[in-house]
Amino acid sequence: MWRKWASIRHRTWFVDAALAAAVIAFTIPTTLIGYSFSLWGGTPGGPEIAIGVITAATMLVRRRTPWPAIVASAACACAAGQVVPMILAVFSMTAEHRVRRWQYVALALTVIYFAVDYVNPHTDHSVYLNIVRALTLIYLPAVVGTWVYAYRRLIRDLRVGVREREEVAASEERRKIAREMHDTVTHAVTTMVLNAGMARDTIEPGEIRDLTAAIEDKGVQALGELRELLTVLRREDGDLAEGSEAIVRLVGEARAGGLQIDLRLDVPPGGLPRQVSHACYRLVQEGLSNVRKHAPDSRVQVTCEVTGDQVAVSVVDTPNPAHAGGRTVRAAPSLGGGYGLAGIRERVCLAQGRFVSGPTPEGGFVLAARLPLRRPDG
Structure with missing residues (x-):
């Protein structure tokens, strides 16, 4: 039993570390090559890198509490134009936890995604496509996360019942x-x-x-x-x-x-x-x-x-x-x-x-x- 618990813990730590590495890969290189942007114009490279590192670090604690990842990913999207951490954060919010009124949190992140996507100089400026992408990449992962949470809880209850x-x-x-x-x-x-x-x-x-x-x-x-x-x-x-x-x-x-x-x-x-x-x-x-x-x-x-x-x-x-x-x-x-x-x-x-x-x-x-x-x- 202890070996099984240790194996599960080791696997979850590896997944969280891989997500943190993915966040760094999406934020730091784009900042260094000048491909990043922000909602309020250009920002210094140093703060963008710091925000990216902090956002990556929040992936390591997403199973304990969802709020650091939510806040940091929203700040990273606004400051560096990187929305991938926000997708991971909103899924973790509902898959690992049952946050009260998660719908409003997901809706707020959807609005942030829409704004970042709309002002992104490297994408189209179609309001319709921006809305579709925001709902598909932010709100839908939140909904899927609730299904994952319910499934995991059902499995736990079944195991306890057995x-x-x-x-x-x-x-x-x-x-x-x-x-x-x-x-x-x-x-x-x-x-x-x-x-x-x-x-x-x-x-x-x-x-x-x-x-x-x-x-x-x-x-x-x-x-x-x-x-x-x-x-x-x-x-x-x-x-x-x-x-x-x-x-x-x-x-x-x-x-x-x-x-x-x-x-x-x-x-x-x-x-x-x-x-x-x-x-x-x-x-x-x-x-x-x-x-x-x-x-x-x-x-x-x-x-x-x-x-x-x-x-x-x-x-x-x-x-x-x-x-x-x-x-x-x-x-x-x-x-x-x-x-x-x-x-x-x-x-x-x-x-x-x-x-x-x-x-x-x-x-x-x-x-x-x-x-x-x-x-x-x-």
């Missing part, structure tokens, strides 16, 4: 990766830690083998989901990993971990849009993970069913009176972060759905969403 859209897209992609990584890793690690704790407390070799096998299977499954996630992120047309069909497996794993779950699943196989199906899966996954952490002895109702043109999915836990005397199911450790519910809320919003979470009157907790089967604008 950068902003790229930043928004990159931010959304990071959030998507964070959601997927959180839901995949947190669920898997929570299950493995819970099974590891149960294996540590048991003394039955058969049960230990079953728990360690479950830990191994969960680790392999987590690695597979991460691999699928990376594959999706590398492909623009990639598909999301799990859908509502995997809710049965989630419930089975949770039951194996000691949770008491009732499942009501009424979703046609492959009948949900992929984004909606994946959001249902992640909501159930997050709900069961929260139950493991905060209410492992409660009774859980998992629901995922199609009603009309919507799918309703929820995880509701209710305190279980049968375990009032003491906890019988190990609670999974909380890994902190608090990003799970925020991620589910974002998923539901992206699918144009409604999300609800909070405590229930019975003392439990509900995690629910209603997702449309098709977008409202579709």
